[in-house]
Amino acid sequence: METLTKILFFLFYQIMAVELSTSINIKEPRWDQSTFEGRAKHFFTVTDPRNILLSNEQLESAHKIITDYRKGVVSPGLSEDELWRAKYIFDSAFHPDTGEKMILIGRxxxxxxxxxxxxxxxxxxxxxxxxxxxxxxxNQSFNAIVNYTNRSGDAPLTVSQLGTAYVSATTGAVATALGLNALTKHVSPLFGRFVPFAAVAAANCINIPLMRQRELKHGIPITDENDNRLGESTQAAQQAISQVVVSRILMASPGMAIPPFLMNHLEKKAFLRKFPWMSAPIQVGLVGFCLVFATPLCCALFPQKSSMSVSRLEPELQEKIRASHPGVERVFFNKGL
Incomplete structure (x- = not known):
């Protein structure tokens, strides 16, 4: 019996000691990105707020694991679950195109x-x-940081471009908010609570295209399905930016549309009449609850690795691709966030 136990223990140890395969495709998310469910699981992991609490040592450890694995080097004793955990830590902190560590509040x-x-x-x-x-x-200062941090492509923005986008979006948001506030003075107070949402939606339509104006002018990198770079496309940039604008507006919708109704009701109750200072923390909590679900679900509306038909690209780019890669029918690109 003792001998059998030793044999089983030895076999178990040998199995556990088997090196992890280097054939796992960590360039792609763990879950199927062709389905909304797979994209949602991916973004619930990417947007997990606990990732901002990770230390530099943990980030650098994940960076080393992923960098080594891409070179075919497996860290001793690394399991598949640990590899995927390292990948998501890596993705949460490092830009997918430039590889640079992203600004903390922009992640x-x-x-x-x-x-x-x-x-x-x-x-x-x-x-x-x-x-x-x-x-x-x-809000627009924060949005400017987020839009810059999560831009698509690897081309830097100039200080002038950043300043133009920032000033234009902030001016647009403030003007929209003040204008709508003036119009709502003679209607139900409930309508006034939706003014911030209208301002945020308007600002997103201004801020994101301006912050990514270089992409609209010069294009973003496009590849074939095997990640071979085929060129830069402005048409792909337009699709990417429009998808991000839609996602951002819808992302803000639940947190800015549901709490106003609840707060309008709660502020008539005795508790908030007696403790009006509680209004802000309650509203922040309600918004946070909505955003925990809205952020990953709206990020998942469109695939991160977006695609389009070659026939929809610029004519000169179509000719170049058909001459050098005649079998390619679709191109792929990072749409940004």
Whole structure:
């Protein structure tokens, strides 16, 4: 019996000691990205707020595991689950095109805590002009950082381009908010609560295209299905940016549309009449609850590795691809976030 136990233990040890295969495709997400469910699972992991608490040592460890694995070197004792965990830590902190470590508050894992705080305050302090200006400015400053951090492609933006996008989006958001506030003075107070959402939607339509204007002018990298670079396309950039604008507006919708109804009801109750200072934290909490689900689900609306038919590209790019890669019918690109 003792001999059998030793044999089983030896076999178990040998099995556990088998080196992890180097054939796992970590260039792609763990789940099938052709389905909404697979993309949702992927983005629930990417936007996990706990990732912003990771130390530099943990980020560098994940970076080393993934970099080594891509070279065919497997860390001793590494399991498949540990590999995927390292990949998602790596993806949460390093830009997919440039490889640079992203600004902390610009990472997708910071979206929920940052947006719940800013959005909750925008929706609480929306009645006075100074409050509107301040919170719209803070929101657009944050959006500018997020849009720059999660841009598509590997071409840098100039200071002039960044400044133009930032000033234009902030001006557009503030002007929209103040204009709508003036129009809602003679209607139900409930409508006034939706002014921040209208301002945010308008600002997204301004901020994202301007922040990514270089992509619209010069194009973003496009590849075949095997990641062979085929050129840069402005048509692909237009599709990528329009998808991001739609996702961002829908991402903000639940957190800015549901809490106003609830707060309009709660503020008539005795509790908030007695403790009005609780209005802000309650609203921030409601927005946060909505964003925990809205952020990953709206990111999942469109595939991160988007694609389009070669026939929809610029004519000169179509000719170049058909001459050098005659079998390619679709091209792929990172749409950004």
């Amino acid at each position: 997708m894992s910071a979206q929920v805590p940052m947006n719940m705080t800013i959005t909750g305050c925008m929706m609480t302090f929306y009645k006075t002009t100074p409050a509107v200006v301040m919170w719209q400015w803070i």
